[in-house]
Amino acid sequence: MQFGFENDLKAALKAGDKTKVATLRLLIAALKNERIEKGRVEAVVRRAVKQRKDSIEQYARGGRQDLVDAEKAELAVLEGYLPKGLTDQDLETAIREIVAEKGLTSARDVGLLMKELMARHRGKVDGKRAQELARQILP
Numbered sequence: 393m394q395f396g397f398e399n400d401l402k403a404a405l406k407a408g409d410k411t412k413v414a415t416l417r418l419l420i421a422a423l424k425n426e427r428i429e430k431g432r433v434e435a436v437v438r439r440a441v442k443q444r445k446d447s448i449e450q451y452a453r454g455g456r457q458d459l460v461d462a463e464k465a466e467l468a469v470l471e472g473y474l475p476k477g478l479t480d481q482d483l484e485t486a487i488r489e490i491v492a493e494k495g496l497t498s499a500r501d502v503g504l505l506m507k508e509l510m511a512r513h514r515g516k517v518d519g520k521r522a523q524e525l526a527r528q529i530l531p
Contacts, residue, residue: 395433395473397423415466434474434515441470477516484525486513491529502526 397420404412422436444467451459478486490496490508505526509517 397473411462411465412469415469419470437470437473438515441467441474444470475515477518478513480521480525483517483522484529486517487522487525487529496530499527499530502530505530 397416401413401416401420404416419437419440422440423433426432426436444463448460448463448467451457451463486509487505490505490512491501494501494504494508496505502523506519506523509522509526510519
């Protein structure tokens with residue numbers, strides 16, 4: 393996967409897109425701070441996405457719609473640098489396949505299911521959403 397953070401930052405600066413500029417500056421700083429090796433870039437972007445999602449939940453509970461909107465804008469920028477994830481339908485199909493293959497039958501097996509799911513679909517699955525679906529499928 394090719395990342396063009398610096399070029400996108402220059403374009404955002406020229407366009408006056410303050411949200412994108414701020415988000416990309418934070419992301420570039422995080423990349424430099426961790427002295428990332430090739431292949432680790434995606435992990436940093438994913439961590440930044442997770443932080444934004446957590447912040448959105450917290451701000452929504454606190455009734456701070458202005459901050460929710462700002463975080464959502466940053467989240468949209470960051471998600472543009474990640475590969476497309478599984479749809480809910482594809483995720484459910486993958487979960488059901490693993491359940492059938494491994495003979496999983498109860499809610500106690502969710503951990504085994506998640507381990508196998510994440511190994512097979514690394515980087516394409518939202519763990520929180522996958523766990524919700526797994527708990528629905530495994531009573």
